[in-house]
Amino acid sequence: MKNFTSVYDIDNLQNIIAKALKIKENPLENPTKGKGKTIGLVFLNSSLRTRLSSQIAAQNLGLNVLVLNAAQEAWNLEFADGTVMNGDTVEHIKDAIEVLNQYCDIIAVRCFAGMKNKEDDVNESILSQFLKHAKVPVVSLESATRHPLQSLADCITITENWPFDKLKINRKPKVVLTWAPHIKPIAQAVGNSFTEWMQQMDVDFVITNPEGYDLDKNFTKETPVIHNQEQALKDADFIYVKNWSSFDDYANMPKVEGDWMLTNEKLEVTNQAKVMHCLPVRRNLELSDEVMDGKNSIIYQQAKNRIFSAQAVFSEILDELNKC
Numbered sequence: 090m091k092n093f094t095s096v097y098d099i100d101n102l103q104n105i106i107a108k109a110l111k112i113k114e115n116p117l118e119n120p121t122k123g124k125g126k127t128i129g130l131v132f133l134n135s136s137l138r139t140r141l142s143s144q145i146a147a148q149n150l151g152l153n154v155l156v157l158n159a160a161q162e163a164w165n166l167e168f169a170d171g172t173v174m175n176g177d178t179v180e181h182i183k184d185a186i187e188v189l190n191q192y193c194d195i196i197a198v199r200c201f202a203g204m205k206n207k208e209d210d211v212n213e214s215i216l217s218q219f220l221k222h223a224k225v226p227v228v229s230l231e232s233a234t235r236h237p238l239q240s241l242a243d244c245i246t247i248t249e250n251w252p253f254d255k256l257k258i259n260r261k262p263k264v265v266l267t268w269a270p271h272i273k274p275i276a277q278a279v280g281n282s283f284t285e286w287m288q289q290m291d292v293d294f295v296i297t298n299p300e301g302y303d304l305d306k307n308f309t310k311e312t313p314v315i316h317n318q319e320q321a322l323k324d325a326d327f328i329y330v331k332n333w334s335s336f337d338d339y340a341n342m343p344k345v346e347g348d349w350m351l352t353n354e355k356l357e358v359t360n361q362a363k364v365m366h367c368l369p370v371r372r373n374l375e376l377s378d379e380v381m382d383g384k385n386s387i388i389y390q391q392a393k394n395r396i397f398s399a400q401a402v403f404s405e406i407l408d409e410l411n412k413c
């Protein structure tokens with residue numbers, strides 16, 4: 090694996106899920122694979138899980154880990170080309186990446202959507218600069234349109250809870266991605282990414298969201314989008330709860346009819362569905378305390394699997410680097 094920014098960077102989804110599950114059994118199986126190499130984890134936005142799970146994963150492989158919380162600790166970065174830098178920005182992203190090339194064997198970056206300019210976000214204006222200027226492999230820690238390490242962890246979690254090869258049940262699980270309320274505009278990255286990965290899993294996948302909140306068609310493709318939440322949740326085996334703002338009316342929050350928060354009452358029409366969320370979650374807004382703390386939640390298991398998703402990816406990148 091050269092870079093990891095989407096599902097399209099992996100050769101075989103089932104193989105990498107199996108690899109991650111094997112790592113989970115023995116995370117310290119290859120403690121020297123990354124010896125003498127350095128990964129830089131660059132965060133342009135906040136993080137709890139991605140920062141810590143990537144750090145654990147890298148350490149399990151013997152990598153040196155540098156963490157840069159760039160938004161708080163580094164110089165104020167300029168992203169636009171050709172700007173006369175006589176304002177607040179101190180260092181151009183191009184120069185920062187060139188310097189990271191000198192220190193790192195792998196560069197991992199978190200760069201959320203700016204939510205101001207749709208074209209910039211759709212074109213991944215920041216991640217694309219890393220892909221252009223980095224001379225080492227680049228890993229996305231969530232970009233403007235995708236969160237692939239999260240989605241891989243989600244696939245691992247679904248597989249653990251629905252062991253496709255071992256189950257006697259001869260049907261695919263029904264997986265529902267349901268929109269949830271929020272107080273502010275949130276990017277579509279997690280929803281897009283989950284959609285992209287579910288389309289490659291052996292599952293029946295549907296999305297439910299209010300009118301005006303359909304995700305980018307380039308991600309949803311043929312996936313059914315249902316605007317009636319109760320209808321979509323019927324017989325679900327897995328429910329993935331996530332908020333996102335409007336894509337069509339970009340980064341706005343059109344008025345929503347009804348209450349979309351996931352509650353135990355809503356779970357009644359499901360097949361005792363397992364509930365997932367990438368976290369952080371706004372309790373009693375996106376989903377109720379009773380769901381979050383209840384027996385259907387596999388949300389902390391999902392968070393734990395972030396370690397093994399990152400470790401499987403770093404391991405594949407190291408295999409490639411160690412070939413040279």
Ligand SMILES: NCCC[C@H](NC(=O)CCC(=O)O)C(=O)O
Nearest residue numbers: 231275276278279367368369371
């Ligand atoms: N990395 C996981 C999710 C990160 C981000 N959530 C947030 O920004 C939540 C912020 C808040 O709840 O105020 C998102 O959905 O893309």
Ligand SMILES: NC(=O)OP(=O)(O)O
Nearest residue numbers: 136137138139367368
């Ligand atoms: N799920 C996730 O990526 O969490 P953080 O934003 O805390 O890293």
